[in-house]
Amino acid sequence: MDEQQIITWLKEKNIDKIKFAFADIDGVLRGKVIHHKKFADGLQKGYGFCDVVFGWDSSDVCNNNIELTGWHTGYPDQICRIDLSTFRTIPWQDNIPFFLADFSKADGNDLPACPRSLLKRITKDCESLGFYPEFAQEFEWFNFRETPQSLQEKSFTNLETLTPGMFGYSLLRTSENSDFYYDLFNLLMQFGIPLEGLHTETGPGVYEAAILHDHVIEAADRAVLLKTAIKEIAYRHGIMATFMAKWNENLPGCGGHVHQSLWNKDKTENLFYKADDANKMSDLHKHYLAGQLYCLPHILPMYAPTINSYKRLVEGAWAPTTITWAVENRTTAFRVINTSPAYTRLETRIPGSDTNPYLAMAAALASGLYGVKNKLSLDIPATAGNGYHDTKNGVIPSNLLDAANMMKDSKIARELFGEGFVNHFVTTRLWECKQFAKSVTDWELKRYFEII
Structure with missing residues (x-):
């Protein structure tokens, strides 16, 4: 619906309020x-939002190293604009109208810190080259029989998972909680997030949802909304969901893999597919993959943005540790899937479920296009066998500090995303490292409290 149709619909339905949200740098909504009148009045000029939302971290602690905003600027409003194409209603909240927003300004000069605006700029670049970017993200997450209050009371220890045992692809385990399970599938569908599949993964109380693929902006919108939607639906069942990359050292981590392909403008031909190639890969596909391989060390924090992200990127835990690719190999960083012309695609396996989908997809698309524009050849041979042992092209940095400093000094990152974004994003990642460095962990207490 266009603007007038939406205004008319609100009046006909006698709706007096709407909800809207945007994703911050961490992907938190x-x-x-707001009142329907404020909604209507702001459609042209936007809505003021205190820009502290880009000056604090995921715990609402103000980052005193940010240049964009802070006490030195007085935390003014920035103008946020609703994207009417994102209109949907929330079925588990009395069908209140909902919209996504971003900080893309009317004159085209975006707020550098806005993740959705960044993805929109890269998508525009992609489409100017004649490509239609088709994307999807899949998520794994753990479910617990806990509440926010019980988590605090237990100090995040001795948590009760939704189900016990390691039951990947189990019909039995989902039937045990079928009301929750089918609420997820059905309510997400009603909310405009159609799932390709939903099942248990290996681990106690862990589920995986694959979202149907679509244009990259819609794909990222769906992915951002899915995480909050699942948490809200879980609350209704007395369940808590976490999208941490690795909540327990003894259990597998949670992936947030990104699937992608480039099509012609009218979306009638998958440009990644070539029937007579040994791997069914077109030259475009090879250039795109070569770009991702080449750029990966320069942009890793966009795929692995937290301290915890790197606890997942360990050998033998279904997450990559090396800069590798192969056809249908889940031990490599990049997996080529070539089962048919329509479904030939690249799966970028580095991202965990803790990613900001806008940034993960922006990183994948921009680095792939870097390979296309520079006609990078796919000189790295496909890994045969165990990708964890194929280290000849390098390994993925093992912590956020090293990855953030590498991105900070990277000319490639600045070429792909611009000075403003890189400066802001890297500063937020280094802030995360600083907050962690000064904390005293349970590991330290258990190891040193008595014996030292």
């Missing part, structure tokens, strides 16, 4: 409920 920030938003509010």
Whole structure:
């Protein structure tokens, strides 16, 4: 619906409020409920939002190293604009109208810190080259029989998972909680997030959801909304969901793999497919993959943005540790899937479920296009066998500090995303490292408290 149709619909339905939100640098949805008059009045000029939302971290602690905003600027408002194409209603909240927003300004000069605006700019670049970017993200997450209050009371220890045992692809385990399970599938569908599949993964209380593929902006919108939607639906069942990359050292981590392909403008031909190639890969596909391989060390924090992300990227835990690729190999960083012309695609396996989908997809698309524009050849041979042992092209940095400093000094990152974004994003990642460095962990207490 266009603007007038939406205004008319609100009047006909006698709706007096709407909800809207945007994703901050960590992918956390920030938003509010507003009166229908304020909604209508702001459609042209936007809505003021205190820019502290880009000046604090995921715990609302103000980052005193940010240049964009801070006490030195007085935390003014920035103008946030609703994207009417994202209109949907929330079925588990009395069908209140909902919209996504971003900080893309009317004159085209975006707020550098806005993740959705960044993806929109890269998508525009992609489409100017004659490509239609088709993307999807899949998520794994753990479910617990806990509440926010019980987590605090237990100090995040001795948590009760939704189900016990390691039951990947189990019909039995989902039937045990069928009301929750089918609520996820059905309510997400009603909310405009159609799932390709939903099943248990290996681990106690862990599920995986694959979202149907679509244009990259819609794919990222769906992925951002899915995480919050699942948490809200879980609350209704007395369940808590976490998208941490690795919540327990003895269990597998949670992936957030990104699937992608480039099509012609009218979306009638998958440009990644070539029937007479040994791997069914077109030259475009090879250039795109070569770009991702080449750029990976320069942009890793966009795929692995937290301290915890790197606890997942360990050998033998279904997450990559080396800069590798192969056809249908889940031990490599990049997996080529070539089962048919329509479904030939690249799976970028580095991202965990803790990623900001806008940034993960922006990183994948921009680095792939870097390979296309520079006609990078796919000189790295496909890995045969165990990708964890194929280290000849390098390994993925093992911690956020090293990865962030590498991105900070990278000319490639600045070429792909611009000075403003890189400066802001890297500063937020180094802030994360600083907050962790000064904390005293349970590991330290258990190891040193008595014996030292």
